[in-house]
Amino acid sequence: MGARARFYGGNGTKVPTQVKWLILLTSFSAIGYGYLTTAIAAYLPEQGVDSGQVGLIIGLSGLAMIISAIPFGFMSDRLGRKRLLLAGLTLLPFSMFICSFSANPWLYMAAAVISGVAEGAILSTWNAMIADQTTVDNREMAFSMSFIVNGALSGLGFALPFAFPWIMEIGGWTSEQLHSWTFLLLGFVTLMSPLTVHRLLRGYVDTAPSARLRRGTFLKERSKKTLLHFSVNNTLIGLGAGLIIPLVPTWFFLRYGIPDAYSGPLLALSSLSIGVAAIFSPRLAHRYGQVPAIVMTQGLSTIFMLAIPFMPGALWAGAVYLVRAAMMNMAGPIMDSYLMGIVDKEDRGLASAINSIVWRVPNSVTTMIGGAMLAAGYFALPFVLAALIYISAVTAFWINFRNVKVYEEPSS
Numbered sequence: 398m399g400a401r402a403r404f405y406g407g408n409g410t411k412v413p414t415q416v417k418w419l420i421l422l423t424s425f426s427a428i429g430y431g432y433l434t435t436a437i438a439a440y441l442p443e444q445g446v447d448s449g450q451v452g453l454i455i456g457l458s459g460l461a462m463i464i465s466a467i468p469f470g471f472m473s474d475r476l477g478r479k480r481l482l483l484a485g486l487t488l489l490p491f492s493m494f495i496c497s498f499s500a501n502p503w504l505y506m507a508a509a510v511i512s513g514v515a516e517g518a519i520l521s522t523w524n525a526m527i528a529d530q531t532t533v534d535n536r537e538m539a540f541s542m543s544f545i546v547n548g549a550l551s552g553l554g555f556a557l558p559f560a561f562p563w564i565m566e567i568g569g570w571t572s573e574q575l576h577s578w579t580f581l582l583l584g585f586v587t588l589m590s591p592l593t594v595h596r597l598l599r600g601y602v603d604t605a606p607s608a609r610l611r612r613g614t615f616l617k618e619r620s621k622k623t624l625l626h627f628s629v630n631n632t633l634i635g636l637g638a639g640l641i642i643p644l645v646p647t648w649f650f651l652r653y654g655i656p657d658a659y660s661g662p663l664l665a666l667s668s669l670s671i672g673v674a675a676i677f678s679p680r681l682a683h684r685y686g687q688v689p690a691i692v693m694t695q696g697l698s699t700i701f702m703l704a705i706p707f708m709p710g711a712l713w714a715g716a717v718y719l720v721r722a723a724m725m726n727m728a729g730p731i732m733d734s735y736l737m738g739i740v741d742k743e744d745r746g747l748a749s750a751i752n753s754i755v756w757r758v759p760n761s762v763t764t765m766i767g768g769a770m771l772a773a774g775y776f777a778l779p780f781v782l783a784a785l786i787y788i789s790a791v792t793a794f795w796i797n798f799r800n801v802k803v804y805e806e807p808s809s
Contacts, residue, residue: 429587431554439646452768459761461513469521470750477603485518486591493584525745528737540730544675552668635756637786639763641779670723698725703784706777738803
């Protein structure tokens with residue numbers, strides 16, 4: 398696929414310019430979020446924080462997102478998406494500033510809660526805003542672009558610790574000092590997203606709430622049925638992923654003694670591989686259909702995930718992890734586009750929130766369980782259990798959606 402084709406939909410429909418800029422400007426926040434993820438999962442264990450506490454911190458972030466996402470979803474559909482998106486983008490820098498003080502787990506817990514609330518606001522608006530400004534023809538391409546850009550910038554945040562040993566040697570600084578200053582710098586970097594997005598969306602007008610929403614109806618009937626079936630897959634995926642995926646840097650540290658200076662770049666490469674894979678998502682969906690494409694990519698990723706703990710060394714395990722991440726997340730843009738096309742337009746904000754919650758609830762719980770498994774020395778068990786759950790998820794998705802087509806007509 399050529400560079401020009403990457404920004405066009407299946408019928409040559411161009412992704413709207415404002416959507417492109419929205420994706421680019423929000424990506425500043427992705428840098429900070431990527432670095433925060435690495436710091437929690439890899440830097441804290443280096444500072445003596447046990448994996449059980451790491452799992453708890455990650456779980457608290459998920460819990461904060463869960464609690465906030467449903468009311469944010471209602472607000473998104475009733476009051477408009479723009480202000481809520483800006484609020485979420487504005488909250489995230491506070492997590493960076495809090496973590497700049499020290500590696501105290503309590504500070505990281507507070508930062509995790511704030512970032513979770515910010516994530517709830519963003520997830521309740523992001524997919525819906527893209528869907529509202531695109532059509533069936535160019536929606537998958539817009540979501541693919543979002544995955545590519547945010548994957549690349551998250552990768553930059555993941556990769557920052559790779560340069561830390563070299564910087565510390567030149568400047569004579571400690572790891573604690575350098576991590577602290579990096580958080581402070583990224584706090585200002587992430588502030589660029591709300592400032593620039595606010596300017597971009599000055600003339601953007603949210604769609605007025607419908608009469609149905611003013612009456613307080615929860616969801617349209619077909620949206621309820623769709624979300625119920627969609628939630629089965631997402632719940633199982635979240636359940637399996639939570640056992641190990643957020644704890645991969647912790648696993649590499651405990652299993653092979655690899656610090657965040659190396660596991661961070663691994664996550665960066667993972668994000669880049671996700672971005673590259675997302676380029677091919679629209680072509681895969683157009684060739685095989687959305688549902689078969691999702692089933693194929695998620696099924697293949699499960700095989701590679703199961704193989705990770707049985708690799709003969711850290712290098713091989715890291716390589717297989719990269720393949721697994723690319724295959725699993727190749728389905729991401731297709732799933733986002735598919736869901737936005739099979740729920741009612743007026744339910745998109747709440748649907749995005751519910752879709753995120755049913756993934757994050759089990760994910761947050763099992764992250765704590767996975768952290769406890771690693772602390773007890775069970776380094777293969779989380780991968781095996783996750784793979785078994787993934788198989789169930791992929792099977793359920795095929796059964797529920799193999800005959801469900803996007804019903805929405807192309808419209809701006």
